[in-house]
Amino acid sequence: xxxxxxxxxxxxxxxxxxxxxxxxxxxxxxxxxxxxxxxxxxxxxxxxxxxxxxxxxxxxxxxxxxxxxxxxxxxxxxxxxxxxxxxxxxxxxxxxxxxxxxxxxxxxxxxxxxxxxxxxxxxxxxxxxxxxxxxxxxxxxxxxxxxxxxxxxxxxxxxxxxxxxxxxxxxxxxxxxxxxxxxxxxxxxxxxxxxxxxxxxxxxxxxxxxxxxxxxxxxxxxxxxxxxxxxxxxxxxxxxxxxxxxxxxxxxxxxxxxxxxxxxxxxxxxxxxxxxxxxxxxxxxxxxxxxxxxxxxxxxxxxxxxxxxxxxxxxxxxxxxxxxxxxxxxxxxxxxxxxxxxxxxxxxxxxxxxxxxxxxxxxxxxx
Amino acid sequence: xxxxxxxxxxxxxxxxxxxxxxxxxxxxxxxxxxxxxxxxxxxxxxxxxxxxxxxxxxxxxxxxxxxxxxxxxxxxxxxxxxxxxxxxxxxxxxxxxxxxxxxxxxxxxxxxxxxxxxxxxxxxxxxxxxxxxxxxxxxxxxxxxxxxxxxxxxxxxxxxxxxxxxxxxxxxxxxxxxxxxxxxxxxxxxxxxxxxxxxxxxxxxxxxxxxxxxxxxxxxxxxxxxxxxxxxxxxxxxxxxxxxxxxxxxxxxxxxxxxxxxxxxxxxxxxxxxxxxxxxxxxxxxxxxxxxxxxxxxxxxxxxxxxxxxxxxxxxxxxxxxxxxxxxxxxxxxxxxxxxxxxxxxxxxxxxxxxxxxxxxxxxxxx
Ligand SMILES: CC(C)[C@H](C(=O)O)[C@@H](O)C(=O)O
Ligand SMILES: CC(C)[C@H](C(=O)O)[C@@H](O)C(=O)O
Numbered sequence: 012x013x014x015x016x017x018x019x020x021x022x023x024x025x026x027x028x029x030x031x032x033x034x035x036x037x038x039x040x041x042x043x044x045x046x047x048x049x050x051x052x053x054x055x056x057x058x059x060x061x062x063x064x065x066x067x068x069x070x071x072x073x074x075x076x077x078x079x080x081x082x083x084x085x086x087x088x089x090x091x092x093x094x095x096x097x098x099x100x101x102x103x104x105x106x107x108x109x110x111x112x113x114x115x116x117x118x119x120x121x122x123x124x125x126x127x128x129x130x131x132x133x134x135x136x137x138x139x140x141x142x143x144x145x146x147x148x149x150x151x152x153x154x155x156x157x158x159x160x161x162x163x164x165x166x167x168x169x170x171x172x173x174x175x176x177x178x179x180x181x182x183x184x185x186x187x188x189x190x191x192x193x194x195x196x197x198x199x200x201x202x203x204x205x206x207x208x209x210x211x212x213x214x215x216x217x218x219x220x221x222x223x224x225x226x227x228x229x230x231x232x233x234x235x236x237x238x239x240x241x242x243x244x245x246x247x248x249x250x251x252x253x254x255x256x257x258x259x260x261x262x263x264x265x266x267x268x269x270x271x272x273x274x275x276x277x278x279x280x281x282x283x284x285x286x287x288x289x290x291x292x293x294x295x296x297x298x299x300x301x302x303x304x305x306x307x308x309x310x311x312x313x314x315x316x317x318x319x320x321x322x323x324x325x326x327x328x329x330x331x332x333x334x335x336x337x338x339x340x341x342x343x344x345x346x347x348x349x350x351x352x353x354x355x356x357x358x359x360x361x362x363x364x365x366x367x368x369x370x371x372x373x374x375x376x377x378x
Numbered sequence: 379x380x381x382x383x384x385x386x387x388x389x390x391x392x393x394x395x396x397x398x399x400x401x402x403x404x405x406x407x408x409x410x411x412x413x414x415x416x417x418x419x420x421x422x423x424x425x426x427x428x429x430x431x432x433x434x435x436x437x438x439x440x441x442x443x444x445x446x447x448x449x450x451x452x453x454x455x456x457x458x459x460x461x462x463x464x465x466x467x468x469x470x471x472x473x474x475x476x477x478x479x480x481x482x483x484x485x486x487x488x489x490x491x492x493x494x495x496x497x498x499x500x501x502x503x504x505x506x507x508x509x510x511x512x513x514x515x516x517x518x519x520x521x522x523x524x525x526x527x528x529x530x531x532x533x534x535x536x537x538x539x540x541x542x543x544x545x546x547x548x549x550x551x552x553x554x555x556x557x558x559x560x561x562x563x564x565x566x567x568x569x570x571x572x573x574x575x576x577x578x579x580x581x582x583x584x585x586x587x588x589x590x591x592x593x594x595x596x597x598x599x600x601x602x603x604x605x606x607x608x609x610x611x612x613x614x615x616x617x618x619x620x621x622x623x624x625x626x627x628x629x630x631x632x633x634x635x636x637x638x639x640x641x642x643x644x645x646x647x648x649x650x651x652x653x654x655x656x657x658x659x660x661x662x663x664x665x666x667x668x669x670x671x672x673x674x675x676x677x678x679x680x681x682x683x684x685x686x687x688x689x690x691x692x693x694x695x696x697x698x699x700x701x702x703x704x705x706x707x708x709x710x711x712x713x714x715x716x717x718x719x720x721x722x723x724x725x726x727x728x729x730x731x732x733x734x735x736x737x738x739x740x741x742x743x744x745x
Contacts, residue, residue: 087580094579094586102580132504132618153548158583163551174552177587181520181548184530185541211631212461213454213469216525219461220544246639247647250617251499264578268635272613280614 018078024301025311026084032313032371056086056101066104080327081294085301113289117147126345131278143256147266156180192228195260209261281312284319295319312351340377385445391668392678393451399680399738423453423468433471447694448661452668480656484514493712498645514633523547559595562627576628648679651686662686679718707744
């Protein structure tokens with residue numbers, strides 16, 4: 012019987028509560044499909060800052076590296092918010108583990124659950140059947156380029172006024188674009204055969220390089236249709252005609268913005284998971300944040316975390332049947348009317364509004 | 379009687395067709411409110427590249443500088459699309475005139491016309507009453523920072539592979555942030571007293587500087603509420619709860635993406651105008667592009683251009699009554715059922731679907 016070692020990173024806020032449900036579902040599905048999982052829990056984010064001063068302690072990265080997969084919940088909270096660049100911030104832990112594990116591909120599927128179709132702020136006829144996959148480059152661009160902040164003695168201001176200055180660098184290298192493009196085309200091959208490549212080639216040099224390299228890679232995939240789209244236009248098209256998209260590939264910052272925008276098509280961020288893949292261990296996490304306002308109250312929605320377990324089974328353990336089983340179980344629980352507070356609807360039976368643990372139990376019961 | 383000199387820049391695609399209607403309305407409103415306008419038409423964008431090789435000929439910039447206001451239609455088209463950085467591109471004309479006139483403030487109002495409320499892909503209860511103003515920084519950030527593309531002989535790739543490299547620089551100076559923040563707070567004072575300042579302060583140094591400077595300026599406006607919001611979250615909130623926004627202030631690239639996203643709340647980009655203000659001559663243009671696919675057919679929607687004339691009267695000529703008159707006339711024309719092809723609805727009378735010129739005439743008739 013296969014045994015997998017999963018590094019678990021609860022992080023901050025609702026993290027510990029929801030990751031417990033992810034583990035519960037993983038154990039249950041393992042028992043059914045003949046795999047066992049052992050867990051190695053480590054610190055990341057604000058919790059790690061509080062305990063060690065470092066948002067990603069070296070031993071956490073080491074544990075992640077040697078694990079078969081990493082299950083992350085969420086990091087961050089107002090406690091650690093600061094504009095002082097010299098202070099550690101929880102998000103640095105997230106960026107450091109992405110870089111440390113070489114997780115250059117972030118997959119964020121967006122699809123609507125039939126039971127939740129009226130949760131969207133978009134009209135049903137616009138979002139019906141939406142099923143898209145955002146492929147975001149995750150270890151390059153503005154997030155990792157050289158940045159600096161300094162006081163400009165020479166007077167950078169209008170009329171030579173002295174003042175603060177800051178810059179960040181958006182940088183890409185050919186091989187970085189090539190490998191993420193390839194991921195997108197491979198993904199489109201097993202999906203619906205269409206890739207939208209997003210850039211701002213009418214302004215940015217990095218975007219012009221991006222566009223050229225993506226077209227070169229596209230030549231290897233004659234069966235996949237490639238469409239270039241400017242990022243500003245994409246921000247419109249995602250709302251106006253979301254069904255036109257199958258796979259959407261884009262650089263790090265555009266991907267951050269567009270994937271969050273796209274998540275709203277479903278009306279329920281609490282349902283969306285993501286996978287970050289690279290050459291080594293992969294990492295799975297919900298798309299939502301640490302929701303500090305509701306932390307510790309047992310009411311957080313664990314379904315995105317549970318669906319991140321689904322992605323783990325699919326991409327790291329080649330257990331597609333088990334993954335499908337989780338997806339089906341979640342859909343059934345919703346179809347039966349069960350809701351956490353964030354996804355409850357006007358016609359939800361108040362007796363079916365449940366907490367974090369109960370929702371986890373319901374999914375397990377449907378496996 | 380006041381006489382104003384307006385520099386007109388038809389540009390490319392549908393530009394010449396729609397700007398003619400803008401001029402028609404300006405003349406009509408001038409006759410009613412006691413002002414005359416003289417026009418100085420110049421080249422910009424692809425048309426300027428074809429005629430002179432330069433997307434912003436020096437004499438165009440000079441004419442714009444000495445005019446009382448600039449009325450621009452749109453630039454760009456597939457004819458001039460290229461990823462070769464050494465070739466001139468129409469958009470460079472737009473960026474150069476923004477920089478040349480010091481137009482650091484871009485105002486993009488987003489409001490819905492009652493007659494078009496069902497054109498949106500969002501539910502009516504979500505967009506009813508939306509009335510927000512995006513204040514986008516327009517002469518800084520990634521658009522104007524140092525950029526370069528080169529072949530890396532030393533091997534930048536994984537495993538030392540050689541390859542292409544490119545970078546763009548996102549840079550901000552204190553005074554640039556200060557002056558755009560001040561514009562946003564002044565705007566909020568005469569609107570609904572709320573500013574959302576958008577950044578990515580959990581990652582970028584420029585964003586942390588942005589946030590600090592905006593808070594310093596905010597101290598001068600105790601009557602205005604300031605809310606910091608991360609750009610990715612904003613991309614969600616704009617769709618989920620658009621009514622929470624009054625004034626939204628942000629750096630150049632975020633503003634490009636978010637203002638286009640916000641424009642879709644109305645469901646009709648063909649209705650949205652923008653003003654670009656600085657210390658000298660201001661520039662007014664529709665928010666939409668040059669629509670090369672329908673150019674020359676007399677079917678383009680001139681209303682965004684006409685509403686950019688409305689903004690010109692308001693911000694450059696202090697003719698608020700005349701501006702209000704145009705806004706009212708446009709609303710009435712729509713209320714009567716008149717539509718161009720892009721905004722026609724399922725229940726539009728086919729006899730009321732009109733072309734560019736006719737739509738301009740209808741607005742004039744309602745003044
Ligand atoms: C927390 C933050 C740094 C992160 C990002 O922007 O990448 C988050 O928004 C995400 O999308 O995973
Ligand atoms: C044409 C392009 C350079 C321009 C921009 O991105 O600023 C346009 O999209 C806009 O928003 O005015």
